[in-house]
Amino acid sequence: MNKEVITIKIGSNALLGESGKNFDTDIITHLLDDIYKWRKQYHIVLVSSGAVAAGRIVLQKTADTLDRSTLAAVGQMHLIDMYYRLCVERDIVPSQILISREHLTVRENYAHIRHTFQELLHHDIFPIVNENDAVALQGGGFGDNDALAVYAAILSRSDRLIFLTNLDGLYTADPRVDANAEFLERVDNIDQEITAMCSASRSSFGTGGMLSKLRSAKMATTAGIDVHIINGLKTENLSQLLSGEKVGTWFPRIGEDSLSDKKLWLLLGSTSNGQIIVDDGAKEALKQRKSLLAVGIKKVRGKFVQKDFVNILDMQGDTIALGIVDYDSEILSEALKQKKDKESIRRRLPREVVHSDNITLLK
Numbered sequence: 001m002n003k004e005v006i007t008i009k010i011g012s013n014a015l016l017g018e019s020g021k022n023f024d025t026d027i028i029t030h031l032l033d034d035i036y037k038w039r040k041q042y043h044i045v046l047v048s049s050g051a052v053a054a055g056r057i058v059l060q061k062t063a064d065t066l067d068r069s070t071l072a073a074v075g076q077m078h079l080i081d082m083y084y085r086l087c088v089e090r091d092i093v094p095s096q097i098l099i100s101r102e103h104l105t106v107r108e109n110y111a112h113i114r115h116t117f118q119e120l121l122h123h124d125i126f127p128i129v130n131e132n133d134a135v136a137l138q139g140g141g142f143g144d145n146d147a148l149a150v151y152a153a154i155l156s157r158s159d160r161l162i163f164l165t166n167l168d169g170l171y172t173a174d175p176r177v178d179a180n181a182e183f184l185e186r187v188d189n190i191d192q193e194i195t196a197m198c199s200a201s202r203s204s205f206g207t208g209g210m211l212s213k214l215r216s217a218k219m220a221t222t223a224g225i226d227v228h229i230i231n232g233l234k235t236e237n238l239s240q241l242l243s244g245e246k247v248g249t250w251f252p253r254i255g256e257d258s259l260s261d262k263k264l265w266l267l268l269g270s271t272s273n274g275q276i277i278v279d280d281g282a283k284e285a286l287k288q289r290k291s292l293l294a295v296g297i298k299k300v301r302g303k304f305v306q307k308d309f310v311n312i313l314d315m316q317g318d319t320i321a322l323g324i325v326d327y328d329s330e331i332l333s334e335a336l337k338q339k340k341d342k343e344s345i346r347r348r349l350p351r352e353v354v355h356s357d358n359i360t361l362l363k
């Protein structure tokens with residue numbers, strides 16, 4: 001596969017356009033025209049939301065009495081039917097991949113989905129991806145398709161991930177209420193300052209939207225993928241970006257070192273809410289790709305058992321790494337509570353808590 005791979009994510013807001021009620025056929029037709037045009041140069045993967053919204057469009061009033069899974073089960077048909085017709089008109093062979101969160105926690109499944117993407121792209125088949133909402137438990141899935149888009153980008157070995165949203169990109173504040181809001185063309189470091197800007201404007205322009213895109217951008221750039229957030233309601237934007245023009249906000253990929261397959265899977269497989277908070281010494285050791293030892297742990301939050309995924313946080317509350325833990329949370333908490341001096345902790349928990357082979361650092 002020598003063409004660059006690009007994952008494009010379109011959210012329900014962009015699909016519904018200004019009306020917010022029905023699919024905006026202009027926007028969608030334009031998107032498919034662009035995909036048709038750019039497929040000559042790139043392999044393109046589309047992550048499309050809209051199943052729940054389509055369920056509402058099909059079922060009208062009845063929709064108010066139904067849950068998201070039921071709406072998505074109805075709406076996914078409508079959504080994919082629309083894409084199918086548009087693809088056939090353009091001589092594109094489409095395919096549908098519905099991913100469930102838990103599939104990715106099993107390494108064999110992860111490898112299998114990766115293989116499916118490779119096969120499809122190798123045969124010039126156009127993958128259209130969504131979450132398998134009909135079977136996902138409420139609260140147990142990806143949450144929103146921003147995270148799913150990162151997964152799809154990693155699974156398809158994409159070089160770039162483009163979010164089509166209803167905003168021009170990232171601002172220092174909500175541009176609709178703050179005249180001093182500055183537009184950010186490029187963000188190299190998704191740190192607390194940037195994240196705080198989005199949380200501060202949460203009620204209007206955030207509502208999870210930009211915040212979840214920042215989280216996703218952090219994961220994707222760590223995995224070596226360039227991320228762009230552009231306004232999908234301006235139909236000329238995608239082509240301009242792909243032609244090399246500056247459009248929206250760009251989050252350049254971090255470093256050149258590519259993560260091993262296992263470390264990428266670690267990034268994707270993590271579904272745990274378990275948290276291990278580490279001190280500055282342990283943070284430094286992790287950066288130098290060392291294992292996490294019990295003496296560097298300040299606190300343990302949530303329940304987990306040996307071999308579960310855990311989030312590793314620094315004392316400022318930033319997630320710095322993901323890993324597979326070798327002790328149960330109860331054993332760790334108990335040991336930390338009872339033994340305050342480092343020597344006795346070391347004696348009680350002699351093995352690595354998370355081995356360096358099982359850690360992916362978030363940069």
Ligand code: GLU
Nearest residue numbers: 049050051052131144145
């Ligand atoms: N998978 C959901 C859908 O297709 C995503 C909804 C969202 O982006 O919030 O409707």
